Amino acid sequence: MHASGTAIIALAGVTxxxxxxxxxxxxxxAVDLSIDRGEIFGVIGESGAGKSTLLQLVNGLTTADAGxxxxxxxxxxxxxxxxxxxxxRDIGVVFQGIHLLSNRxxxxxxxxxxxxxxxxxxxxxxxEARAVAEILEFVGLGHRAHHYPAQLSGGxxxxxxxxxxxxxxxxxxxCDEPTSxxxxxxxxxxxxxxxxxxxxxxxxxxxxxxxxxxVKAICDxxxxxxxxALREVLTVARSxxxxxxxxxxxxxxxxxx
Ligand code: ADP
Numbered sequence: 001m002h003a004s005g006t007a008i009i010a011l012a013g014v015t016x017x018x019x020x021x022x023x024x025x026x027x028x029x030a031v032d033l034s035i036d037r038g039e040i041f042g043v044i045g046e047s048g049a050g051k052s053t054l055l056q057l058v059n060g061l062t063t064a065d066a067g068x069x070x071x072x073x074x075x076x077x078x079x080x081x082x083x084x085x086x087x088x089r090d091i092g093v094v095f096q097g098i099h100l101l102s103n104r105x106x107x108x109x110x111x112x113x114x115x116x117x118x119x120x121x122x123x124x125x126x127x128e129a130r131a132v133a134e135i136l137e138f139v140g141l142g143h144r145a146h147h148y149p150a151q152l153s154g155g156x157x158x159x160x161x162x163x164x165x166x167x168x169x170x171x172x173x174x175c176d177e178p179t180s181x182x183x184x185x186x187x188x189x190x191x192x193x194x195x196x197x198x199x200x201x202x203x204x205x206x207x208x209x210x211x212x213x214x215v216k217a218i219c220d221x222x223x224x225x226x227x228x229a230l231r232e233v234l235t236v237a238r239s240x241x242x243x244x245x246x247x248x249x250x251x252x253x254x255x256x257x
Contacts, residue, residue: 042222098161155186
């Protein structure tokens, strides 16, 4: 189910150690991995397996000690400050427990990335307002534009975070445990947005998660990391985020003998 079959992310022989000359096991060890444009790709593995390190290498937040990381045709390790800034404009990022500015409305939070763009690339205020309104509709929160973060539920806040990550229409969206603090109903809402970002906006989505239900619900393939090594890349037998168990069903399943 790969839309175009061309790689947007390619890691070749990537090794990352956090301390030079450290004899300890590297955080990532000789990893080869390729993620296609248009995929929803899962990264799974136990705590400490190297999942976050992998995302940070793609985003240029850290550099590899060996090997190359290529994103949308750019060698990330060879980019200067300006190149990194351009790369990051093409990458949306969502983390667990998204941070929104509490004194700004939902719309003003979502507008932030547009306002931080270099002057030459800024849109007019009207265009920015339209982009914000469109992406808030897209995540199902058009009616919340003028509310403040404290007035929202956890799931709504996470969708505001998604809107903020998507407002610049990046070709790549990196998500680190985007649903880990949510219940099953709100998880399904967030997953629906991720699936629609791929289907309707053409965004490639990489999602770190420890929740295999999330992988089954939306991922085409998933990489299993084990202590820094890429153990295998699995093709996912998909279920559907719409068939995720309801909270009541889950409670019954988990608690009843
Ligand atoms: P995961 O996201 O799968 O939990 P990480 O990529 O965060 O794994 O970590 C992989 C390994 O690298 C772990 O052993 C972790 O302790 C180590 N590590 C991660 N970040 C740092 C850092 N900034 N400094 C030193 N060690 C780190």
